[in-house]
Amino acid sequence: xxxxxxxxxxxxxxxxxxxxxxxxxxxxxxxxxxxxxxxxxxxxxxxxxxxxxxxxxxxxxxxxxxxxxxxxxxxxxxxxxxxxxxxxxxxxxxxxxxxxxxxxxxxxxxxxxxxxxxxxxxxxxxxxxxxxxxxxxxxxxxxxxxxxxxxxxxxxxxxxxxxxxxxxxxxxxxxxxxxxxxxxxxxxxxxxxxxxxxxxxxxxxxxxxxxxxxxxxxxxxxxxxxxxxxxxxxxxxxxxxxxxxxxxxx
Amino acid sequence: xxxxxxxxxxxxxxxxxxxxxxxxxxxxxxxxxxxxxxxxxxxxxxxxxxxxxxxxxxxxxxxxxxxxxxxxxxxxxxxxxxxxxxxxxxxxxxxxxxxxxxxxxxxxxxxxxxxxxxxxxxxxxxxxxxxxxxxxxxxxxxxxxxxxxxxxxxxxxxxxxxxxxxxxxxxxxxxxxxxxxxxxxxxxxxxxxxxxxxxxxxxxxxxx
Numbered sequence: 214x215x216x217x218x219x220x221x222x223x224x225x226x227x228x229x230x231x232x233x234x235x236x237x238x239x240x241x242x243x244x245x246x247x248x249x250x251x252x253x254x255x256x257x258x259x260x261x262x263x264x265x266x267x268x269x270x271x272x273x274x275x276x277x278x279x280x281x282x283x284x285x286x287x288x289x290x291x292x293x294x295x296x297x298x299x300x301x302x303x304x305x306x307x308x309x310x311x312x313x314x315x316x317x318x319x320x321x322x323x324x325x326x327x328x329x330x331x332x333x334x335x336x337x338x339x340x341x342x343x344x345x346x347x348x349x350x351x352x353x354x355x356x357x358x359x360x361x362x363x364x365x366x367x368x369x370x371x372x373x374x375x376x377x378x379x380x381x382x383x384x385x386x387x388x389x390x391x392x393x394x395x396x397x398x399x400x401x402x403x404x405x406x407x408x409x410x411x412x413x414x415x416x417x418x419x420x421x422x423x424x425x426x427x428x429x430x431x432x433x434x435x436x437x438x439x440x441x442x443x444x445x446x447x448x449x450x451x452x453x454x455x456x457x458x459x460x461x462x463x
Numbered sequence: 464x465x466x467x468x469x470x471x472x473x474x475x476x477x478x479x480x481x482x483x484x485x486x487x488x489x490x491x492x493x494x495x496x497x498x499x500x501x502x503x504x505x506x507x508x509x510x511x512x513x514x515x516x517x518x519x520x521x522x523x524x525x526x527x528x529x530x531x532x533x534x535x536x537x538x539x540x541x542x543x544x545x546x547x548x549x550x551x552x553x554x555x556x557x558x559x560x561x562x563x564x565x566x567x568x569x570x571x572x573x574x575x576x577x578x579x580x581x582x583x584x585x586x587x588x589x590x591x592x593x594x595x596x597x598x599x600x601x602x603x604x605x606x607x608x609x610x611x612x613x614x615x616x617x618x619x620x621x622x623x624x625x626x627x628x629x630x631x632x633x634x635x636x637x638x639x640x641x642x643x644x645x646x647x648x649x650x651x652x653x654x655x656x657x658x659x660x661x662x663x664x665x666x667x668x669x670x671x
Contacts, residue, residue: 275626278633282541308496312525315503323528327582327657350580353564369507370523393566434581461523463508463658
C-alpha cells in the first residue's frame with residue numbers, strides 16, 4: 214500500500230472517531246434543547262464539522278509522520294549495527310568481567326540522602342545499617358553579601374581520608390553567621406570539642422561522618438553537609454570502615 | 464517428496480529468521496553493556512532506564528544502588544539512540560525551593576518545626592529533559608476519579624496534541640521524543656526526582 218493509501222485508510226479510522234464524537238455532542242445538545250434549526254445554527258454545524266475533519270486530518274498526518282520517523286531511524290540503527298558488527302574485533306576480556314572489576318572491593322559505605330540511611334558493605338554483604346542525618350539543602354548568605362553557603366551533602370564517590378578519635382571542630386565562619394554572632398578574631402573561640410561526638414571519618418572537601426548532639430533529629434535532612442550518626446552506630450562504623458574505604462553518596 | 468523438501472526449506476527459513484532476530488537482540492544487549500561500561504568508568508553514579516525489563520536503576524561503577532519498578536511505559540516520536548544522555552533540566556509545577564536561613568541565635572528546633580528540603584517535598588509529577596529533544600514525563604499511578612481524569616487528559620495529549628505537535632515539528636525538521644513512565648507510588652516518583660540530578664548521565668534501553 215502506498216503512503217497516500219495508508220494516510221487515507223488511517224484518516225478514515227480517525228475521522229470516524231472524531232465525527233462520531235462530534236455527532237454525539239450535537240445529539241446531547243439537542244436533547245437538552247439546544248437545536249441548530251436556524252440558518253446560523255446550521256452554519257455553525259457545518260463549520261464545526263469542517264473543523265473536526267481538518268483536525269482529524271492533522272492528527273492522522275501526525276501519526277503517520279511519527280511512524281515514518283521510527284521506520285527511518287530503525288533502518289539507520291540496524292544498518293549501523295550490521296556495519297559495526299563486521300568491523301569490531303572480539304574483546305579479549307568479557308564486558309561483564311570488566312564491569313565487575315569496576316565495583317569496589319572489601320569494605321565500602323553507601324549513604325542514601327533521600328532515606329537518610331548509611332550502610333556498610335563488606336564483600337558484597339551489608340554488615341551494618343544506621344539512621345543518619347544528611348544535608349538540609351538550605352542556603353546561608355553572609356550579610357555582607359560576599360559569600361554564600363549551600364548546606365548539601367555532596368553526591369558521588371569518595372574515600373575515607375581521615376579517622377579521628379574525640380575530634381575537635383574548628384568552627385567555620387558560617388557557624389557564627391548562622392547564629393547571628395560576630396566572627397571571632399581569636400582562633401581559640403572557634404574550638405568546639407563536643408559537637409562532633411566521639412569519632413569522625415573525613416571525606417571529600419572538609420566533610421565528615423561524625424556524631425551528633427541532636428539524636429532526635431536522626432532520619433531528617435538537617436545538617437550543614439556532614440553526615441551525622443548516632444553514638445552507638447558511629448562507634449561500629451568507625452571500627453568497621455578502614456582508611457581509604459570507598460564512600461558512595463546518592 | 465516435494466512436500467518434504469518444501470517443509471524442510473520452510474523450517475530452515477524460519478530458523479534463519481529467528482536466529483537473525485536473536486542476533487539483533489544480542490547485538491543491542493552487547494552495545495548497551497558497552498555504553499554502560501563507558502559511563503561506569505567515568506561517572507560516580509548514573510541512571511539506567513531499562514524499560515524492556517520495566518525497571519529504573521541508580522548505579523555506581525556497575526553495581527546497583529537503588530531500583531524502581533515501572534508500571535507503564537509509552538513512547539511517542541523518534542526512536543532513541545543507544546548512547547549516554549545527560550539530564551539537562553528537571554521541570555515540575557511545584558518545584559521544591561531551597562530555604563534561605565535567617566541568622567538568629569537559639570537552640571535546634573523541634574523536628575515538627577523543621578522546614579528543610581526532604582524527600583516528601585519533592586514533586587510527584589515532573590518532566591526530565593535530556594538532550595536530542597527527548598523528554599521523559601514521570602508520574603505515579605492514579606486511582607479512582609483522579610485516575611479517570613488522568614486517563615482523559617492522557618487521551619487528549621496522546622491522541623490529539625502529540626500528533627499535531629508532530630506535524631509542526633516535521634515542518635521545522637525538528638523531531639522529538641516524548642516518553643511517559645508511570646511508577647507504582649508517589650514515593651517512587653519523588654525518589655527518582657531526588658536522586659537524579661542535573662548533569663548526571665543516563666542510558667535508555669528497551670524502547671524502539
